[in-house]
Amino acid sequence: MAVQLDHTIVHAHDRRVSAEFLAEVLGLAVGSPMGPFLPVDTGNGVTLDYYQTDGDFTPGHYAFLVPDEEFDTMIGRLERMRVTYFADPGHTEPGRINTLFGGRGAYFDDPSGHNMEIITRPYAR
Template sequence: MTVQLNHTIVAAHDKKTSARFLADILGLEVSEPFGPFVPVEIPGGVTLDYAETPEDITPQHYAFLVSEDDFDTIFGRVRSAGLTYWADPFHHHPGEINHNDGGRGAYFDDPNGHNLEILTRPYGSGS
């Protein structure tokens, strides 16, 4: 059996602004709107499809595995944007990155409060 994640819907108060935020931070492109969605395609064919809602948004967690070089570039964008970042998902260690499994990782929030993570080593991959 082959199972592959194809897309997920991300709730946003302003879908265009939120899609642009993610694309700009990760160095990606915002795709053309598809129905009520504004998609951002992640390498590998998965899209995050932003959908607008006036309702309260329950923050979700989205983690992006990146290379060491891409981490430097993306983390540079996070810092240049003046975003607060943390070493942990519970936001107990502000202004720090982690070195889990011999890699590097950082967490930061998007405009809707979704907890975004960049990491260079998958959890449990060892050091």
């Protein structure tokens, strides 16, 4: 068996708010709590386990490969939620998407300050 990522912990100021935010944008469901964690299953065997903390943490970057036919729907959800999205990771091109590697992509912040990314094509490696 090849090594695979199973889950990762995502620190949040409010685990429910952050988990529900991501689930809504991506069209996913929030799972039942597992101890201190609130999971969002991405559907490819990887779970983001939201963990609430009152302390400081360094925001991370999470990139999601999404179906091209669902990208516009996700952008529409961000717009409906009044969340600004950007074409670049530095957030200097608001309201725009990128077309890297023949796909489409956008960046946005979640409620805890994590830099989220949706892309329709994986980056060239």
